[in-house]
Amino acid sequence: MITQNDLTQISETEWEIPQSYRSDMRGSVRIFATRELLDHVLSDKSLEQAVNATTLPGLVGAVTVMPDMHQGYGFPIGGVAATEFPQGVVSPGAIGYDINCGVRLLASQIEVESAIPHLEMLATRLNQYCPSGVGKDGMVKVSIPELERVLRDGAKWALKNGYATQADLARTEENGTFKGADPRKVSERAKNRGRSQLGSLGAGNHFIEVDVVEEIYDEKAAAVMGLREGYLAVQIHTGSRGLGHQVCTDYVREFQSVVHRYNIQLPDRELVCAPMDSPEGAAYLGAMRAAANFAFVNRQLLAHATRRAFEETFAGKSKNWHLHQIYDITHNMGKIEVHEIKGKRIKVCVHRKGATRAFGPGAPGLPPEYQAIGQPVLVPGSMGTASWVLVGTQDSMTRSFGSSCHGAGRMMSRSKAKKQFSGEILRHELGDRGIHIRAGSMKGLAEEAPDAYKDVNAVVETVSQAGIARKVARLRPLAVIKG
Amino acid sequence: MPFEEISHTADWSLRVWAQDLAGLLTESARGMYALANAESSLSDVEEQAQGPRVRRELLLKAVDAESLLVAFLEELLYLSESEGLIFDKFDILEINETKLNAMMEGGALRSLEKEIKAVTFHNLKIRESDGLEVEIVFDV
Numbered sequence: 001m002i003t004q005n006d007l008t009q010i011s012e013t014e015w016e017i018p019q020s021y022r023s024d025m026r027g028s029v030r031i032f033a034t035r036e037l038l039d040h041v042l043s044d045k046s047l048e049q050a051v052n053a054t055t056l057p058g059l060v061g062a063v064t065v066m067p068d069m070h071q072g073y074g075f076p077i078g079g080v081a082a083t084e085f086p087q088g089v090v091s092p093g094a095i096g097y098d099i100n101c102g103v104r105l106l107a108s109q110i111e112v113e114s115a116i117p118h119l120e121m122l123a124t125r126l127n128q129y130c131p132s133g134v135g136k137d138g139m140v141k142v143s144i145p146e147l148e149r150v151l152r153d154g155a156k157w158a159l160k161n162g163y164a165t166q167a168d169l170a171r172t173e174e175n176g177t178f179k180g181a182d183p184r185k186v187s188e189r190a191k192n193r194g195r196s197q198l199g200s201l202g203a204g205n206h207f208i209e210v211d212v213v214e215e216i217y218d219e220k221a222a223a224v225m226g227l228r229e230g231y232l233a234v235q236i237h238t239g240s241r242g243l244g245h246q247v248c249t250d251y252v253r254e255f256q257s258v259v260h261r262y263n264i265q266l267p268d269r270e271l272v273c274a275p276m277d278s279p280e281g282a283a284y285l286g287a288m289r290a291a292a293n294f295a296f297v298n299r300q301l302l303a304h305a306t307r308r309a310f311e312e313t314f315a316g317k318s319k320n321w322h323l324h325q326i327y328d329i330t331h332n333m334g335k336i337e338v339h340e341i342k343g344k345r346i347k348v349c350v351h352r353k354g355a356t357r358a359f360g361p362g363a364p365g366l367p368p369e370y371q372a373i374g375q376p377v378l379v380p381g382s383m384g385t386a387s388w389v390l391v392g393t394q395d396s397m398t399r400s401f402g403s404s405c406h407g408a409g410r411m412m413s414r415s416k417a418k419k420q421f422s423g424e425i426l427r428h429e430l431g432d433r434g435i436h437i438r439a440g441s442m443k444g445l446a447e448e449a450p451d452a453y454k455d456v457n458a459v460v461e462t463v464s465q466a467g468i469a470r471k472v473a474r475l476r477p478l479a480v481i482k483g
Numbered sequence: 484m485p486f487e488e489i490s491h492t493a494d495w496s497l498r499v500w501a502q503d504l505a506g507l508l509t510e511s512a513r514g515m516y517a518l519a520n521a522e523s524s525l526s527d528v529e530e531q532a533q534g535p536r537v538r539r540e541l542l543l544k545a546v547d548a549e550s551l552l553v554a555f556l557e558e559l560l561y562l563s564e565s566e567g568l569i570f571d572k573f574d575i576l577e578i579n580e581t582k583l584n585a586m587m588e589g590g591a592l593r594s595l596e597k598e599i600k601a602v603t604f605h606n607l608k609i610r611e612s613d614g615l616e617v618e619i620v621f622d623v
Contacts, residue, residue, distance in 0.1 A: 044492045071492040071493060072493060072494070072605075073603040073620045074603065074605050093603070096622075098600060134519075134594070134596065135592075135594070135598075189565075203598040204597070204598055204600075248601065249557055253550065253553065253554065253557075256546055256550050268604075268605060269549070269604035270604045270607075411492065413493075414493075414494075415489075415491075415495075443596055443597070483598070
């Protein structure tokens with residue numbers, strides 16, 4: 001078990017486990033956390049998992065972990081690891097089963113006071129139009145050839161089929177389409193799981209949440225994005241559903257023997273990997289990007305359904321009921337990027353698992369209007385608590401491979417939360433605070449109790465103080481739709 | 484009960500024990516279904532299977548016993564998600580560390596309380612301890 005004695009303090013918000021900690025490490029571990037958040041991190045096995053992640057062949061720089069980090073399986077949630085392209089490895093387990101799980105934020109011109117009498121109806125409509133829960137079919141069922149076009153084209157498919165606008169695509173990471181997606185590398189089984197789930201939220205911690213913009217911290221950035229204090233906004237948090245889960249499952253299983261072929265030694269079988277320039281590694285990259293495109297379309301379809309719910313609720317009651325996109329980000333992904341390491345520009349695969357890309361001003365790939373302010377970073381809180389809009393900084397580019405936190409981060413196990421909290425009581429408590437809840441499962445709701453998570457405000461203060469992201473706005477929840 | 488849920492910050496972890504590999508696979512399947520239903524009693528698993536009985540033969544190959552266990556549970560997850568089937572009777576016809584041939588019987592799944600994304604290989608090791616024992620972490 002790693003203790004505080006094994007850590008070197010770099011600053012108030014940064015710690016290091018040196019490479020000398022264990023002989024098989026290929027780099028150090030950098031932890032962004034205050035002393036208080038570090039106590040949470042030390043209470044589970046997340047740092048052991050971060051140390052294990054440093055053994056990935058081709059690792060460049062340190063494995064970096066965010067203040068919302070917690071124990072996962074293999075690679076910790078909240079972890080970032082870069083491997084040199086193309087001879088380094090790609091590890092499906094370091095990206096996660098829910099490939100391109102991410103968050104989309106839409107904003108409105110609807111004032112909260114005028115919306116309050118209609119929130120009940122809005123929550124009901126969102127729940128009706130946005131399929132959620134275990135085993136529920138999505139909004140559209142596509143044929144296998146059509147699904148392959150979804151996998152290849154991503155959000156462009158949604159645009160062509162009337163589910164998206166050009167403005168949505170412009171404000172989506174990678175414009176909603178990962179290049180290099182290869183549907184042929186996605187198994188029949190994955191396609192069968194995915195074809196009926198397009199446009200569905202799923203269960204667990206996924207949600208659609210209606211918020212009010214409660215406070216603006218950066219007037220200029222908020223104005224560029226179109227976020228105004230006192231107005232409604234919507235967050236959509238979901239990923240690639242069964243299709244992505246199956247892609248990861250398939251490759252983790254295949255790579256169990258591939259690691260022997262390339263003579264790769266690892267401390268945990270869940271970290272199995274393959275060199276990116278090997279046929280197996282290239283196949284995974286193609287399949288991962290295809291699954292990521294599915295996730296972009298999935299969130300786009302849910303945004304489409306959300307707009308319908310808004311229109312039916314607010315048309316005629318509000319002057320402008322339209323929802324415009326602020327941004328759509330992925331927090332489970334492997335991306336080929338160029339980063340400066342010790343003065344040298346190197347092409348790497350940045351594995352982010354429960355970590356958000358947080359590119360600073362002027363970074364490539366940002367829409368023109370965001371070039372000056374940096375990339376929006378969307379940080380949803382736990383249910384019933386605040387969420388945050390941040391922007392990436394120059395510092396995040398040099399200190400965390402252009403990455404920041406992705407949420408509050410769990411600290412209590414699901415089994416304990418289930419015993420300690422009641423879904424029904426929780427729903428009433430949130431209702432008393434004016435938060436409308438629509439949930440398919442009361443047990444699932446109990447597992448997502450806010451007290452099972454760290455304080456999102458403390459997480460955001462940490463990345464802000466560390467300088468790897470800057471605060472723009474805080475959101476307060478009004479209605480939550482969950483599976 | 485031959486399985487129990489153990490604490491894990493974000494995901495689910497299940498400890499399973501049995502006399503032999505065939506028993507370990509069967510009990511792991513029951514444990515996984517129980518977790519997905521947020522129930523811990525075996526009878527609830529059986530109550531889940533509805534309607535006419537369905538029989539399926541399963542033939543799996545894997546590189547070792549741990550991979551075989553994962554492949555088996557993944558097969559069950561896939562059948563529940565793609566065909567809405569749940570199995571409560573497992574007749575193991577042939578088994579060794581790299582091969583499984585089983586006849587399974589079950590029915591239509593009434594509902595699942597919770598979604599299991601995947602069966603992971605995280606620290607997966609089948610240990611001998613007066614029979615066999617394993618801890619399985621599920622991504623949920």
